[in-house]
Every structure is written in C-alpha cells, then in structure tokens.
Amino acid sequence: MTETSFDVKTIRRDFPILNREVNGKPLVYLDNAATSQTPQQVIDVIVDYYQNYNANIHRGVHSLSQEATDAYEAARIKIQKHFNIAKSHEVIFTSGTTHGINLVANGFSSFIKEGDEILVSAMEHHSNIVPWQMLAERTGAVLKVIPMNQNGELVMEEFYALLSNKTKLVFCNHISNALGTINPIEEIIHAAHNIGAAVLVDGAQAAPHIKADLQALNVDFYTISAHKVCGPTGVGMLYGKEEWLKKLPPYQGGGEMIAEVTFEKTTYADLPHKFEAGTPNICGGIGFGAALDYMNRIGFENIASYEDELLQYATEQLLAIEGLKIYGTAKNKTSVISFNIQDIHPYDIGTILDKLGIAVRTGHHCAQPIMDFYQIPGTVRASFCFYNTKEEVDILVKGVERAKNMLL
Ligand SMILES: *Cc1c(COP(=O)(O)O)cnc(C)c1O
Numbered sequence: 001m002t003e004t005s006f007d008v009k010t011i012r013r014d015f016p017i018l019n020r021e022v023n024g025k026p027l028v029y030l031d032n033a034a035t036s037q038t039p040q041q042v043i044d045v046i047v048d049y050y051q052n053y054n055a056n057i058h059r060g061v062h063s064l065s066q067e068a069t070d071a072y073e074a075a076r077i078k079i080q081k082h083f084n085i086a087k088s089h090e091v092i093f094t095s096g097t098t099h100g101i102n103l104v105a106n107g108f109s110s111f112i113k114e115g116d117e118i119l120v121s122a123m124e125h126h127s128n129i130v131p132w133q134m135l136a137e138r139t140g141a142v143l144k145v146i147p148m149n150q151n152g153e154l155v156m157e158e159f160y161a162l163l164s165n166k167t168k169l170v171f172c173n174h175i176s177n178a179l180g181t182i183n184p185i186e187e188i189i190h191a192a193h194n195i196g197a198a199v200l201v202d203g204a205q206a207a208p209h210i211k212a213d214l215q216a217l218n219v220d221f222y223t224i225s226a227h228k229v230c231g232p233t234g235v236g237m238l239y240g241k242e243e244w245l246k247k248l249p250p251y252q253g254g255g256e257m258i259a260e261v262t263f264e265k266t267t268y269a270d271l272p273h274k275f276e277a278g279t280p281n282i283c284g285g286i287g288f289g290a291a292l293d294y295m296n297r298i299g300f301e302n303i304a305s306y307e308d309e310l311l312q313y314a315t316e317q318l319l320a321i322e323g324l325k326i327y328g329t330a331k332n333k334t335s336v337i338s339f340n341i342q343d344i345h346p347y348d349i350g351t352i353l354d355k356l357g358i359a360v361r362t363g364h365h366c367a368q369p370i371m372d373f374y375q376i377p378g379t380v381r382a383s384f385c386f387y388n389t390k391e392e393v394d395i396l397v398k399g400v401e402r403a404k405n406m407l408l
Helices: 008-012 040-053 063-082 097-108 130-139 156-162 185-194 242-247 282-298 300-319 346-355 368-374 390-407
Strands: 091-094 117-121 142-146 167-173 198-202 221-225 236-240 258-261 266-268 324-327 336-341 361-363 379-383
Touching: 040 063, 040 282, 063 091, 063 282, 091 097, 097 130, 097 167, 097 198, 097 221, 097 236, 117 130, 117 156, 130 142, 142 156, 156 185, 167 185, 185 198, 236 242, 282 300, 300 324, 300 336, 300 390, 336 390, 346 361, 346 379, 346 390
Parallel strands: 117 142, 117 167, 167 198, 198 221
Antiparallel strands: 091 236, 221 236, 258 266, 324 336, 336 379, 361 379
C-alpha cells in the first residue's frame, strides 16, 4: 500500500465527528459494525437537499419535485452500477436490511407450504432469523440451521447434508457482524440453485468491505443498509432478481405502489414502485448514493487491504494480553474482533473503555445463537473502518489492559 493510493490522515479530515472528544479524551470510534460515520461530502449532499430542493418525488409537475425525483433516481442508478445489477428496477429502496429481509420473508408466504424447509446459517443477525421464524410459523415450513465450528466458520459438509428437494430457501449473511467471518456465499448459492432453492444473502456487514458483483454471484436477493457504508440511517436497498420481484406480492399498500385504485380492485405499479409504498426517505436515498460515490473514490481494494492490515495488527496486539480470547478466528475474515478476558463481563470492559473515549460494542450483537454456541453472555467487539489508525489500535490495547487490571 502506498501513501498515494491511501492516506488515512487525509481521509480522517473528511469525518468531522472524528475530531470530537468523549469524556475528555479524543474519540476512538471502533463500533463501525453497528454504524459507520458520515463524511462531510455526504453531509453536504443531505444539507443541500433540504436547503435547495426538498420536495416529494414522482408526483409533482413542479420543478423542485422533478429535481428531487431526478436525484433520487440517480441514486438508484449509482446503487445499480455499484453492485453490477442488470436492471435499475431490481433495486428496491428500503428502510434498511431488516426491512428488505421482512419484505422477502413476507412475500414468500405465498410460495412456501407445510413441510418445506428453510435453511438459515448459525451465525445470523436476529434480523435474518426472526422473519424466517415468523414465516415458518405462518406456513408450517421447517427452519433448519447450518451449523458452525469453533472458529466461527460454517460447516459446509453439514450444509450439503441438509440440502434436499424440500429446501426452498437458504439465508446466509455474506459477513457475520458478530465474528467477521466471510462466508463462502458463491458455493452456497451454487449448491442451493442446483436443487432449485432460492438464496437471500444479508450483505449488511459485507457492503462496507466488499464490492459484491451481484450478477456474477447470481444471488436471488441481497440486502444492505446505507448507514454501514458511510451513508445515513433509515435507508437501504433490497436487490431482487426481476423474475422474483415480479412474482412476490407487494409488502405494504399505499400511495406510489399502485397503477389503478378502485374500491373493488387495485392493480399494482410496475417495479420498483410496487415495493415502494408511500413517501420514501428521499434525502436518505440521495445520501446513500453519495456515500457509495465517496467509498468508490477511496476504492474498495484500498479499503480492503488497509483494513486487513489493521485487523492483523489489532489481532496480534490484543492476543498479547494474557487471558484474552478472540471469538471468530475464521481464515477468511474482515476487520471485526470479538473478544473476552477470562470471565470479566464484556459490559464492564466496555464501560471502562468508554471513559477513555473508546467506543466499542458489548453484548450479543443481535446474534444470541452465536453467544449460546460459545456459552458466553456476549463479547466486547471492536470493529474497524478505513478511517481508523494503528495509533487507535494502540489506544484500544492500552485501554483493554487497564480495564483488565481494574477488573481482575
Ligand atoms: C446491521 C446488520 C443488520 C441489520 O441492519 P439494519 O440497518 O439494522 O436493518 C442485519 N444483518 C447484519 C449482518 C448486520 O450487520
């Protein structure tokens, strides 16, 4: 990595929040797997919208409405290009990953029948477990779990053993938010398609690190949230293959999603509007597009190699602390480190780190089954973004040592 391709000092200047202090100390923000920070370039786009062309989209004849519609639809095209999606109407704006998954789970009620099987990986976020449980309860389908091993990797032999002609759907995250594991989704998609099952990949944690080519992956559905890729909260995208989106019933009824309404019968609008009832998060969608622009300017290869360097460095430094155990040691992983020190409660470590200005996550990270698997109440999770530095890793390590000395 050369200074010219990636200069973290310059990049940090784009993020005004990184200059603030917390509890009298410079902020060290290591909770990027929960949400990423927003660069000035994206904040400017959001402010510009409210200052200059705030209007409802798709309906107005007036100029502001047209400008807002153009900007919103331009963002859809940016998302389409970013993920190499064949058609722009395969990009559905949602309020985030959770919304996207619920939309698909709800729609599948029409296709799933009693006795059908749905496979879910053992390392899913609750947002990719609960909607399927609800679907299984409604339909009488059976939810089966693809197990994982101690390293936090899916046991692929077990996955193959679970696949059968009863399998209708497979759900897996691309990257685990609790462990950082990068799952072999190419292989999963291929095997599931061979037996005629559809695959939804939760890309929420992958999107900040990997630029997925959705046509090459040949995935049926892929969901992400803008706030994990330096964009605003409350907006995300659901990708669905056109053939699926045409088949799925609408999720919510309302304005914008209809072609014609009478009290006897309503016909639905074409894609993508069929799934976009009501006034969307217009400003959020535009900010989402700007966030992808920003990350693409830095370059995903630069991001991945720099974050990998941070991950290696932080892993080594943390493991040097006696009694510290890292959960999630997959060969293929991204810049998330979940750890505990002996039987100190993660919350206590997190509280002391916060006093030192260091933001980490503690708890089950919306993935309780993983914690049950390891028989722990939770972990401390430090997750790194391309704007973090080795100096910040050093501050974290010192902080963790201090917490250990205070608590043991
Ligand atoms: C953050 C996250 C979600 C949930 O995203 P929301 O923005 O809260 O809808 C789902 N899955 C994974 C893997 C995540 O990291």
